[in-house]
Amino acid sequence: MLQDKQINLFKTDCLTLLKQLPDQSIDAIVTDPPYFKVKEDAWDRQWKNEDTFFDWLESIVSELARVLKRNGSLYLFCSSHLQHRTESIIAKHFKVLNHILWVKTFGRHMACHPPALRRYFSQTESIIFAEHRNAIKPDGYVCEAVLQYLQEQWKAAGLKYRDAELVVGSIARHYFSHSQWLMPTREKYLLMQNHVGHDYLKLSYDELLALKQADQYQFDKSKLRCFTPPTKADLVNRSHTNIWTFVPVQYYEGKHSCEKPSAMLDHILLTSTKENDIVLDVFAGSCSTAKACLKLNRKFIGCDLDDRYFIK
Ligand SMILES: C[S@@+](CC[C@H](N)C(=O)[O-])C[C@H]1O[C@@H](n2cnc3c(N)ncnc32)[C@H](O)[C@@H]1O
Missing domain, CATH: 3.40.50.150 (Vaccinia Virus protein VP39)
Incomplete structure (x- = not known):
């Protein structure tokens, strides 16, 4: 060697x-x-x-x-x-x-x-x-658990990802993709929850943060x-x-x-x-x-x- x-x-x-x-x-x-x-x-x-x-x-x-x-x-x-x-x-x-x-x-x-x-x-x-x-x-890291939750719930509500852009603006494309993944802010998440109604996106924002934290904990710095x-x-x-x-x-x-x-x-x-x-x-x-x-x-x-x- x-x-x-x-x-x-x-x-x-x-x-x-x-x-x-x-x-x-x-x-x-x-x-x-x-x-x-x-x-x-x-x-x-x-x-x-x-x-x-x-x-x-x-x-x-x-x-x-x-x-x-x-x-x-x-x-x-x-x-x-x-x-x-x-x-x-x-x-x-x-x-x-x-x-x-x-x-x-x-x-x-x-x-x-x-x-x-x-x-x-x-x-x-x-x-x-x-x-x-x-x-x-670290910011290229995708928080898989939150990403999947958002994707599943949004789809289950019969919506397309681009519909989210109409609700919270162009930033929404980063919530559903692996590249440049971003966590929605509390305000944007509330807007999305209001849009899908009571049956979807049932986790509160604090529960969403906890999901993110639990997942991020495994990230090996x-x-x-x-x-x-x-x-x-x-x-x-x-x-x-x-x-x-x-x-x-x-x-x-x-x-x-x-x-x-x-x-x-x-x-x-x-x-x-x-x-x-x-x-x-x-x-x-x-x-x-x-x-x-x-x-x-x-x-x-x-x-x-x-x-x-x-x-x-
Ligand atoms: C700028 S000096 C490096 C000096 C070094 N940083 C130091 O602190 O002493 C560049 C060096 O590259 C070597 N060199 C030039 N062409 C080379 C090559 N094709 N392969 C390997 N070394 C080469 C030279 O002999 C020279 O010592």
Whole structure:
């Protein structure tokens, strides 16, 4: 099995690794693909033009969608210059939840010569946070007992569902269908009861609420996408908003040109994963994601192609 050990790191191409992973086997993807001609490194200059780069990126994003569990999370880093196109590719395969801006407190913007600029110097990096389009949702959950009761009673009264729209408005279509199911309000339920007469919809509104509660009690919240935002006490270190200000990694001999700060990866893992969850990074680089997994007791699967990041 690919995820037998806690850290499963391979020197291989991202697509080669992805093709070996089963459908819906990963809890969270935290990955930082090449940016296309932002860095001098050869790995960032492999494509003739933007279009070929984005064709390649899309082939990866569609594999990421295949391997991510239905309640999983995706965090994908991208440089500010092509973030709009990257986000639109992700949006084809996922539901984008946030566009996170990592505002770098220090970096090259401090050393540049402003009078020589022809546009504003970018002080940010973007992180696209997304989930599956069909992610398991609490409000996507249909309260089967109430739904069936409403359907049966309305039909038994010889009425069509669209008749309910004449009584309470277009909202009624949500009372009788599995998609976007909604509980009628007390006022709307009373209007429906008055419409069907004494023989149907005999449950009082409070009894209807009790039926809903009894049914909802069985809903397993652990099936939802994991999201544990910082507590109030933690807000000094971790943001609950989409603006992040983690201090970039300072230069040291042998530093990866894009090494991500450990505090930022801790924040991502603490928010969107639980202990023993499986985290994937197919552009591992300096292994910053893997190190955070080791520290926080998550399992890691990842790869990189560059020899420099593997011990010889
Ligand atoms: C932006 S860097 C990731 C840096 C990483 N987030 C870190 O903190 O060190 C992108 C990485 O993708 C790797 N890479 C480029 N093309 C690849 C491919 N086809 N398969 C696997 N890795 C690749 C590069 O070697 C580089 O290390």
